[in-house]
Amino acid sequence: MNKQEKDNLNHPELVAYLDGELERNQRAEVERKLAESPEYRNELANLQRTWDVLDALPATRASQEFTQSTVELVALKTRNLENQSTSGARILRMSVLVILLIIPPIAAFSYGYWSKKEALTAPNRQLLKDLPIIENLSLYRSVSAELDVDQGIRFLELLNSKPSVFLNFELDFSEPTGVNLPSKSFTTNPTSLTLDSFSQEEMERLLLSQREFDRFAGSQPEKTDNLRRFHKILNEHPDSSQLKNLLIYWNSWLKNKGYYLGRDEIDRIKDATAEDRIVEIRRLEKEDFVEKWSRARGGPPAPQDVPLIKGFAKEKIEELSLEIIRQLDSSNNEQTKKLKEEVENAPTHHHGFAILMRARFRSRFPGGATVWSTFGSNEIEAFISALSAESKNKIAGLTMDLQMDVVQSWIVIAMFEIDDSDLQEFHDKGLTGNQRDSLKGLSSSEQKKAVQQAFRMALFQDISEFDDVSKLPSTGRGRQ
Amino acid sequence: MQLSDSVIKKSKHYESIDPDVRLMLQVQSDDAGAFEELTRRYQNRLLRVMEHLVSNRDMAEDLAQEVFLRVFRSRKSYIPGAKFSTWFFTIANNVASNALRNRSRRKEINLAPTQSEDHGVPSLETMAKEASALMPTRQLDQVELSEVVQSAMKNSLNERQKLALLLSKFEHMSYQEIAETMDLTVQAIKSLLSRARGNLKQALEPYFQTGQLSDSYRESFESDDQQKP
Structure with a gap:
């Protein structure tokens, strides 16, 4: 045990006590100490808490295919055994049972497997070439690349040019879905690999994937050709890494939505043109947003607390932005320098924050995932105690968790509340001369409406191309 | 036989x-x-x-x-x-x-930009929560805590400690059963689990107190991120 670990462990017997693994006399001794020492009780409580938070670890679920491919793998190996074993009668029976279980594909595959196995000793160029496609098959299929390469690429390019499409920048008070997003990674193009560098197990897994690939392509070899072409274009694209990230994201999004939309609906979205898919994403995201928003708005705080809440929210945005910028300072690359400049030049803190969040989304700065754990429960509790009696009454009787839910909704609503000073700031710094000119001649309420619309739109995209801000297209986003 | x-x-x-x-x-x-x-x-x-x-x-x-x-x-x-x-x-x-x-x-590279190696791009839920500034409500705690605990486990425990802890927590195994599983003595398991829980407690303590992880853990997460292509 090193020094650090000793320091971490003031009372090692407490762990065994919590686990019910102490002898009776040892247990009595611990209980005596607990009765006497607050410090000892505190240590026990901390260990118990550490134990309890392990419940927060996500539950792992095997995919639908996992069971089947496991049984198939065992069937394959069993055949292998059967050939090597001299006492093979019963094993053969098991193999036959297992094989029967997974017919129809296994028989055909077994033949393919053995014939391919023969070829393993020599480099199989096509297999190597197809390896990244095989491994990324589900990702590529998520944009129907096998049917239409150009639509697939175009869709990713559209997403790349409109990062706000997915960015539900507003509230999320939904109940935990319990849905585990599938993990997925790209594989490198293994130009330097040879099949010899794979272990037998890896090779078998690869062959299973390849069989899946072959079965998928079926009698339509053009599907395979399309996938190869899609793969090539994707990898040679100037924005290749962004497009790949978006593809992973899109695939996760689809699967997440698939849990409640159903397969037909997902297929319909996948089969739509690139432009229509964007429309669909916006529609579904907006529906989500509206639902969440209506849930969050349960009841407003007392009017006299609004300035306090808004001040707190603004402070938090700035704190968070500073924290992100601090991280950027430690990084020296051109992208982060450019990003920092963009943030510094943003017309309002809202827009600076939006740029940071988009950058976070597109992985343009390091360590982003760590910046968001900046609030503690104590801080919110302190904030609640500063509210007026009227606001406190609105949450009286709720559990602490629910109280914090409600207060959080007030704070976050305030965070994205645009007030006149924000609009003025945006008008002065965020609009071009032409855009400001386009407001002349409008009534003051029309002006305000147009600036509000421009403000919201600018959170998500560059609006400099629109000279007339009174005629901005509807974004379909933002709080209504 | x-x-x-x-x-x-x-x-x-x-x-x-x-x-x-x-x-x-x-x-x-x-x-x-x-x-x-x-x-x-x-x-x-x-x-x-x-x-x-x-x-x-x-x-x-x-x-x-x-x-x-x-x-x-x-x-x-x-x-x-x-x-x-x-x-x-x-x-x-x-x-x-x-x-x-x-x-x-293994010859794979993960392009996904999250702090844990294998979760791909963050979920919409996670992103919305990041955007909505991270208040400690029940739901946010759930997501945040999950990531914090995963990271703390990854960075503060070695493989044997992790395995003993997981078997104890999720398989509800006794020390004797864990000892059989890992081919160690009961005394060794007792010590392994004590150290594992002590380390984890140490890693999580700052989070419990302030909502943040200690600098050393933050740094190690950040370097995890930076190592990714």
Whole structure:
């Protein structure tokens, strides 16, 4: 045990006590100490808490295919055994049972497997070439690349040019879905690999994937050709890494939505043109947003607390932005320098924050995932105690968790509340001369409406191309 | 093979109390359906352990399949000398230990920009929560805590500590059962678990107090991120 670990462990017997693994006399001794020492009780409580938070670890679920491919793998190996074993009668029976279980594909595959196995000793160029496609098959299929390469690429390019499409920048008070997003990674193009560098197990897994690939392509070899072409274009694209990230994201999004939309609906979205898919994403995201928003708005705080809440929210945005910028300072690359400049030049803190969040989304700065754990429960509790009696009454009787839910909704609503000073700031710094000119001649309420619309739109995209801000297209986003 | 009376007695005992032992005995009798059922019963539990040990979902699935394969191959020599899960996770421990030794053979690169190696792009939920500035409500706590705990485990525990902890927490194994699974003494398990929980407590303490992890852990997460292409 090193020094650090000793320091971490003031009372090692407490762990065994919590686990019910102490002898009776040892247990009595611990209980005596607990009765006497607050410090000892505190240590026990901390260990118990550490134990309890392990419940927060996500539950792992095997995919639908996992069971089947496991049984198939065992069937394959069993055949292998059967050939090597001299006492093979019963094993053969098991193999036959297992094989029967997974017919129809296994028989055909077994033949393919053995014939391919023969070829393993020599480099199989096509297999190597197809390896990244095989491994990324589900990702590529998520944009129907096998049917239409150009639509697939175009869709990713559209997403790349409109990062706000997915960015539900507003509230999320939904109940935990319990849905585990599938993990997925790209594989490198293994130009330097040879099949010899794979272990037998890896090779078998690869062959299973390849069989899946072959079965998928079926009698339509053009599907395979399309996938190869899609793969090539994707990898040679100037924005290749962004497009790949978006593809992973899109695939996760689809699967997440698939849990409640159903397969037909997902297929319909996948089969739509690139432009229509964007429309669909916006529609579904907006529906989500509206639902969440209506849930969050349960009841407003007392009017006299609004300035306090808004001040707190603004402070938090700035704190968070500073924290992100601090991280950027430690990084020296051109992208982060450019990003920092963009943030510094943003017309309002809202827009600076939006740029940071988009950058976070597109992985343009390091360590982003760590910046968001900046609030503690104590801080919110302190904030609640500063509210007026009227606001406190609105949450009286709720559990602490629910109280914090409600207060959080007030704070976050305030965070994205645009007030006149924000609009003025945006008008002065965020609009071009032409855009400001386009407001002349409008009534003051029309002006305000147009600036509000421009403000919201600018959170998500560059609006400099629109000279007339009174005629901005509807974004379909933002709080209504 | 001749079995002693005590082994037979023990075997009968476990057969009578543990339905998974009975299932495995059906597998021993070449019942393919029983094998599939066993796979279904254990796949999620096994994947959870493997995923925490190797921090990579794909690799965890490969290893889990290897474990099931070994279970199947060992069926003829299987004698119920313990609960089935103890025997099963002994195999899992062996497979994972070998894999971690040979890990450098893997040739995958993960492009996903999250702090944990294998979760791809953050979910909409996570992103919306990040955007909505991270208040400690029940739901946010859930997501945040999950990531914090995963990171704390990854950075403060070695593989043996992780395995002992996971078996204790999620498989509800006694120290004796963990000792059998990991081929260590009960005393060693006691010490291993104490250290594991002490380290984890130390890693999580700043989070409990302030909502933030300590600088050293933050730095290690950040360097995790920066190492990614």
